[in-house]
Amino acid sequence: MNLKLENKDWELCIDDSIIVEYDNYVSGFPFISDENLQFDTIRVFISLNRETDNKEISAFPWKDGETYQQDEKLISKRLKTEIENMVKLTPFYKHFNS
Numbered sequence: 001m002n003l004k005l006e007n008k009d010w011e012l013c014i015d016d017s018i019i020v021e022y023d024n025y026v027s028g029f030p031f032i033s034d035e036n037l038q039f040d041t042i043r044v045f046i047s048l049n050r051e052t053d054n055k056e057i058s059a060f061p062w063k064d065g066e067t068y069q070q071d072e073k074l075i076s077k078r079l080k081t082e083i084e085n086m087v088k089l090t091p092f093y094k095h096f097n098s
Contacts (some may be wrong), residue, residue, distance in 0.1 A: 002028040003086055006041075010092050013045065020048045022092070025062065026083055032061060032074045042075065043067050044083060046093060055096060057084045 003026055010022035026042040033039065043062035048055055059075055061068040075083075087093050 003082055004028045005044075005086070005090070010046065020050065022046045022048075024087075026059070026086070029079060032076075032079075034071060034074060037061075037063060037068070037071075039063050039068070039071075039074070042079075042083065044087060046087065046096075048096060055093075057087050059083050 006025035006027060010024050013021040013023045023043055023045050026044055027040065029042070031038050031040055039061035041062045042059050045058045045060075046055060047058065059072070059080055061071045061074055
């Protein structure tokens with residue numbers, strides 16, 4: 001697969017006292033689909049819990065400006081692992097581990 005992040009800079013999505021989420025988009029994988037929709041983009045979130053310093057990478061199908069969280073199961077474990085590994089190599093993610 002030829003995965004790539006669409007944006008060089010992650011965008012701040014949600015900011016409150018506990019959770020901060022940054023998002024980006026991944027392309028370069030074979031189409032994933034259910035009976036109704038075909039996805040060619042995955043929206044990726046890095047969620048940071050300021051109280052526990054926990055970091056979580058989430059990935060959801062994305063189409064036409066909408067995140068399909070209910071369809072997270074369409075993303076295979078292999079693809080999710082590849083996305084996580086790619087995200088962990090970005091300078092943006094490494095910044096939070098320093």
